[in-house]
Amino acid sequence: MDESTVMDGLGMIRDGFTGQRMLVVPREAVANALRHPVTAKLTVTDAGYFPHAARHGRERPRGAREHLLLVCTDGTGWCRIGDTRFAVSRGGTVVLPADRPHAYGATEDDPWTLWWFHFTGVDAADLVRTAHAATGGPVTHLRDPAPVASLVSQVIDALDSGITTSASIQATGAAWHALTQVIATGRRGPGSDMSPLERAAEHLRATSPHRTSVTALASMVGLSPSQLNALFRERLGVTPLQFQVQLRMTRARELLDGTDLSVAAVARETCYGDPMYFSRQFTRIHGMTPTMYRIRPSGT
Template sequence: MDETTVADGLGMIQDGFTGQRMLAVPRAAVAKALRHPVTAKLTVTDAGYFPHAVRHGRERPRGAREHLLLVCTDGVGWCRTGDARFTVSRGGAMVLPADRPHAYGASENAPWTLWWFHFTGADAADLVRAAHAATGGPVTHLRDPAPVASLVSQAIDALDSGLTTSSLVTAAGAAWHALAQVIATGRRAPGAGMSPLERAAEHLRATSPHRTSVAALASMVGLSPSQLNAIFRERLGVTPLQFQVELRMKRARELLDGTDLAVAAVARETGYGDPMYFSRQFARIHGMAPSAYRIRSSGAQA
């Protein structure tokens, strides 16, 4: 490995943060993706989410093999590139080019929460240069980091679904969109935008049926899990997890009404690996099994 774990003068520690997600694409799969006409332009090679990353950091004297995008949604950290050292807090985004020395790490007193991915491909260096030109350098500030964090989450979800061509293309699309967001919104002055509730709900709609933990969702929009639960209950009358179930069930009803998919296939399409559990959940909410719902729905349309 070409990197060491650092903590800006603190002792070494292995990665491992409660609630973290981290995925690495095998090098053989990366090489294959770089021969595909779409992912040849941009391929995500690694991606992750590190919440409250105590004593986390990296020092790469020769740089990384791929380019990096890292977005801080909570806490504080630092980044060093060349002779410059930057403080990074909520909204901080780092776009670090491949093969350039750099180091970064979490604050000791208020460790950051990071959403990140490594990327390569024929267009990757151009995207990095465009980001630096738009934002004034490798480190910038986003008025609202939640949309970019949401896109990183979507890239993680895509890779987590399996190393198929479709999943790698989906991850590449999310990564491209995330970098475009940084290019378009970096260094903007604070101003009005969506509320934390609106940003959280938008992420859940965009990523359904994938499940996002309350902790990850809260960090994305700059709230604590208890605060996020409270505003969901107050404004929508449900918890974030219940909101996700409602989105899944809405999709299930659409599939039962509009397709001939078997119930097991509907379960898979709505994020349930166990068809029996899906049927129990559906019956609990709708008062009838999915098959009975389909029969009644078909009869009502006749």
């Protein structure tokens, strides 16, 4: 299922968007997930993030094979379902049932930033129907789209970690949470009183030790990367990337203190592919190597 397409006067053309992420689960892996007692209830088949997706769109006269969730965190777009066309702006959320004809796309003058996933499973249709009943239809509005975008990001991270049962279960959990967030807070929900900085920091804490780019993080909370960098420096004294390193190092200390994992294994658990680079980073921040940290006298 390739969401990376756009529409022009001649029809669909393939395209990509700078900074995009897109994961397509192999169909054999989807079939295996649908036989698992947990992921059979809800399985994500495709997921992605399209920043400032100029000329992006899809038209499906017969609908899609799976259900869809689309979340707009910036810019504007539109969605047509049957004879009804909906405007979609920041906070706009679309939940489309499988096999229902539809079309959607970004506007030309202010193209949307979109977080999305396709899903199926024995409980998927019930979730879609519940979302429509709770929010009054397939297109709703979230006062604050950042928490749902964060959960879609977690879906993408899980699928990106490998084709495993554990990754599939993690993606299922995040996707289920995203859909229930839409059900609970769509249209008339209270939204969030957290500031953009607080929402960004909360996402980083929730997804650590996985790394989120500044561009993706800024789009979740409706800021430009430069604005987000300035906020972090002003309020926290560090950049978003440095904040993420701090979170990863906190997790590294927990693992060194509380487990017998090797330094190489701790590096992997904190998403450092190179143990030597991890050790250098740890030493730079803590003034001692991971091995020295582990054998330091108790209480220091």
